[in-house]
Amino acid sequence: MLVFTARSFTMKGIQSLSHSRIQLLDSHTINQIAAGEVVERPAAVVKELVENAIDAGATRIDVELESAGRDLIRVSDNGSGMTPEEARLCLERHATSKIRGLDDLNEVMSLGFRGEAIPSIGSVSRMTISTAPADGMRTVVRVEGGQILPETAEAGPQGTTIRVEDLFYNTPVRLKFLKSDTTEVGQAVDFVMKYALAYPSVAFGLTHNGQRVLQTSGSGDQLEAISDIWGRDTARSLVPVDSRLGGIRIVGFVSPPHVTKPNRNLQYLYVNGRPMKSRTLTIALDQAFRDLTPERRFPLVALNIEIEPSRIDVNVSPTKSEVRFQQEGIAFEGLRVCIREALLAHGMMPSAAQIAMANQALRQAQAPTDWSIYAQSPLPTQAVTPLEQVPTISDLGVNSSQLDPFFVAPKIANEAMPYIQLLDDLRIIGQAMKTFIIAETKHGLVIVDQHVAHERILYEYLCGLKRSTLIEKQSLLMPQTLHLDRRAALLLEEKLEEIRSVGFDLESFGGDAYVVRSIPAALRGKDPIKYLKDLIDELVESSVTRKLVPTREQIWIMSSCKMAVKAGDPLSHAEMEKLMVDLATTENPYHCPHGRPITATLTHDDLLRLFKRI
Numbered sequence: 305m306l307v308f309t310a311r312s313f314t315m316k317g318i319q320s321l322s323h324s325r326i327q328l329l330d331s332h333t334i335n336q337i338a339a340g341e342v343v344e345r346p347a348a349v350v351k352e353l354v355e356n357a358i359d360a361g362a363t364r365i366d367v368e369l370e371s372a373g374r375d376l377i378r379v380s381d382n383g384s385g386m387t388p389e390e391a392r393l394c395l396e397r398h399a400t401s402k403i404r405g406l407d408d409l410n411e412v413m414s415l416g417f418r419g420e421a422i423p424s425i426g427s428v429s430r431m432t433i434s435t436a437p438a439d440g441m442r443t444v445v446r447v448e449g450g451q452i453l454p455e456t457a458e459a460g461p462q463g464t465t466i467r468v469e470d471l472f473y474n475t476p477v478r479l480k481f482l483k484s485d486t487t488e489v490g491q492a493v494d495f496v497m498k499y500a501l502a503y504p505s506v507a508f509g510l511t512h513n514g515q516r517v518l519q520t521s522g523s524g525d526q527l528e529a530i531s532d533i534w535g536r537d538t539a540r541s542l543v544p545v546d547s548r549l550g551g552i553r554i555v556g557f558v559s560p561p562h563v564t565k566p567n568r569n570l571q572y573l574y575v576n577g578r579p580m581k582s583r584t585l586t587i588a589l590d591q592a593f594r595d596l597t598p599e600r601r602f603p604l605v606a607l608n609i610e611i612e613p614s615r616i617d618v619n620v621s622p623t624k625s626e627v628r629f630q631q632e633g634i635a636f637e638g639l640r641v642c643i644r645e646a647l648l649a650h651g652m653m654p655s656a657a658q659i660a661m662a663n664q665a666l667r668q669a670q671a672p673t674d675w676s677i678y679a680q681s682p683l684p685t686q687a688v689t690p691l692e693q694v695p696t697i698s699d700l701g702v703n704s705s706q707l708d709p710f711f712v713a714p715k716i717a718n719e720a721m722p723y724i725q726l727l728d729d730l731r732i733i734g735q736a737m738k739t740f741i742i743a744e745t746k747h748g749l750v751i752v753d754q755h756v757a758h759e760r761i762l763y764e765y766l767c768g769l770k771r772s773t774l775i776e777k778q779s780l781l782m783p784q785t786l787h788l789d790r791r792a793a794l795l796l797e798e799k800l801e802e803i804r805s806v807g808f809d810l811e812s813f814g815g816d817a818y819v820v821r822s823i824p825a826a827l828r829g830k831d832p833i834k835y836l837k838d839l840i841d842e843l844v845e846s847s848v849t850r851k852l853v854p855t856r857e858q859i860w861i862m863s864s865c866k867m868a869v870k871a872g873d874p875l876s877h878a879e880m881e882k883l884m885v886d887l888a889t890t891e892n893p894y895h896c897p898h899g900r901p902i903t904a905t906l907t908h909d910d911l912l913r914l915f916k917r918i
Contacts, residue, residue: 343424345482346373346471347491352421353466354499357381358506359414360464363522367496367510372488374471374479382463385437388455391445394433395452397423415578426450428478429471435464449474486798486847493517493791497533498572498579501606504529510790518790530557530606534570535787535816538563538604543650545607547642550634551615554642556607560650561593564601566838567845570789574608575616580627585609588636592643607643609635726750726888726903732880739871741880748907754883755871756896761886762826762864763897766806776825777807784833786810786818792840793818795847799859806863808836826867835866842866861897 343349350367357365360383370376386394397420425431426447436442442460446453472479482488489512500508500520507522520532531539542557556574573585593603617628629635729746736742741752788796793816796803803810807824823832842862869875875883887893887902894902912918 343421343428343471344478345491346377346488347495349373349377349425349429349468349471350379350492351495352425353377353379353468354496355415356421357383357464358499358503360384362463362506364507365509367492367508369489369492369510369512372482372485372512373468373492374482374488375469377468377471378465380463380465382461385462385464386433386435386443387437388443391433391435391443392452392455394422395426395445395447423450425468428475429473430469432467432469433464434458434460434466436460436462438462484847486795489517490791490795490844490847493794495579497789497791498574500533501526501529501572502574502577502579502608512794517794526606527557534604534789537787538789542604543646545642545646547645549638549641550631551612552635552638553610554607554639555610556605558607558643558646559604560647561596561603564597564603565841566601567841568602569841569844571602571605572607573605575618575627576610576613577608578618578627579625581625582627582635584629584632584636585639588639589643592640592647596647607639609639611635726884726893730884732877732884734877735875735880737871738874741875741883743880743884745905748905749911751904751906752884752887753871753900753902754873754875754880755868756898756900757883757887757893757902758868759864759896759898760890760893760902761883762867763860764890765826766860766864777809777822778825778827779809779822780820780832784820785813786820786833786836788816788818788837788840790816792816792844795844796840799843802859803836803839806860808832810836824863824867839863839866864897 343352346369350369350373354365354367357379360381362381362383364382366378366380368376368378368380422433427450430449431447433445433447434442439461440459441457444456444458446456472482493510496508496510496518500506500518504520504526505522505524506520508518508520509516510518518533520529523529527539527542527544530542538559541563542559544557546555547553568586571586571589573580573582589603589605597603611629615630617630725747726745729744730750731744733742733744735754736751739754741754741757743750743752796818797812800810807822807826808820809822810818810820813819820832820836823836827835839859839862843859846858896902906914909918
């Protein structure tokens with residue numbers, strides 16, 4: 305048996321502690337580490353400060369950014385403000401006015417409640433808080449890298465103004481991971497847009513580098529707020545939703561099936577006014593619009609789920625962006641059924657007759673309603689494919705009398721056709737599934753994906769591989785107006801020259817509107833505004849959601865994809881012939897700009913082996 309005296313145990317314990325590898329961190333380091341969970345980028349600062357302003361009962365919130373928030377983030381509100389004691393106390397971790405204990409989480413309705421945001425922001429910036437519960441003298445508290453400076457006072461109105469300067473100046477690792485200004489501003493605008501739609505009685509304003517990016521009226525009308533954020537045309541098209549099911553109420557707006565986007569950027573879901581993410585509810589949205597919207601197109605959504613706070617858990621993550629439902633199945637079914645009821649009330653429920661109506665609306669949305677807007681000769685009623693512009697056989701100096709009815713390509717010697725072997729004894733057989741061109745050459749059976757083939761052709765025209773002149777344009781007899789949401793308009797302003805380089809002639813018409821005067825000739829017979837909106841939506845998705853900065857080449861790739869014929873478009877033999885001839889002139893007829901294969905060849909031996917003839 306081992307026996308230790310008190311003295312020997314104490315001395316050994318002290319010696320052990322002095323050499324321990326486990327150390328207590330100081331409070332300043334703790335705050336900086338915790339800030340990484342809450343404050344990952346300027347937009348996160350905007351989110352936290354806007355939430356505090358809303359919780360303070362503000363009816364006006366102004367956000368000002370400089371250098372995408374790196375140099376300055378300033379959020380001002382006319383809310384309840386704070387007393388000098390409260391202003392000092394809010395800088396302590398886990399100091400909050402929203403809850404008093406764990407049981408209060410079952411009833412929490414405020415956006416914030418953890419008491420982490422303000423001290424976390426103060427630990428990684430130079431922050432100034434100016435606040436007062438009434439007009440008169442304001443308390444001014446300054447924090448520099450977590451160190452609280454002596455308190456001062458200044459005159460000012462009721463409310464709170466928080467300035468955050470030199471964000472991440474003392475954490476350079478975090479600073480270097482920030483993205484481009486476009487991406488960072490886009491993220492901040494996205495947060496403000498979400499709260500502006502959820503709280504239409506609050507007048508929101510956002511300014512970047514002195515330029516007003518966003519402004520809402522604060523009238524209390526959600527549809528008016530949507531008009532301020534997404535544009536008047538979009539707001540007019542939306543369908544109201546207001547239903548109860550399973551103890552929850554779902555209220556807001558959704559778009560009809562013919563008004564869609566190529567991504568989910570404008571799908572805003574809220575739970576008790578809190579913007580949130582939920583895979584379950586996203587699937588419910590898809591279920592509600594099944595068989596109504598085209599594949600890979602997504603409706604616009606701004607819906608708030610009102611539910612007893614005891615039936616949800618909002619304390620899932622430090623950013624409070626996730627919500628768990630006690631009965632997830634009820635939330636799923638409630639959202640799906642409520643949307644279907646709203647569509648039914650507006651004649652869009654997927655019965656046989658109504659599906660036919662929706663499909664007709666989709667067809668009308670895909671083509672201009674007034675062909676007279678084009679300056680060239682009148683176009684046929686049926687949309688003309690862009691393949692009308694590619695070189696014909698006669699353009700290449702070939703006598704059409706050499707061709708049989710199914711077009712067997714003659715021997716052509718042309719320096720502009722680096723892949724002339726594609727046309728060796730070429731005979732177009734036909735089109736399969738309205739997607740693939742089937743042809744025969746002396747090398748075997750050739751299968752060509754019509755969309756990616758045309759995409760490759762258009763891409764080489766856009767980037768100048770085909771010719772040195774500018775992309776061919778087509779003037780509009782009557783200019784058309786393009787209306788965008790605020791975030792998209794901000795991005796377009798920075799990428800305007802790149803958009804013009806692919807053939808769109810457009811200029812700012814004030815606010816979120818642009819005038820389109822000419823379009824790429826490849827879009828003849830199609831709705832140019834729809835294609836332009838889709839292109840800009842994809843740019844926003846790339847810049848803001850995926851946090852990538854689109855280069856000019858990426859814009860060429862996006863544009864060629866948007867303009868190319870699609871899978872499902874029927875092509876005539878002449879059109880297939882033209883596509884194959886033009887494909888042979890490209891630098892790479894085997895892969896599209898995205899890297900997908902264009903052609904596949906089954907040689908004569910491959911076919912014999914397939915059918916066990918050899």
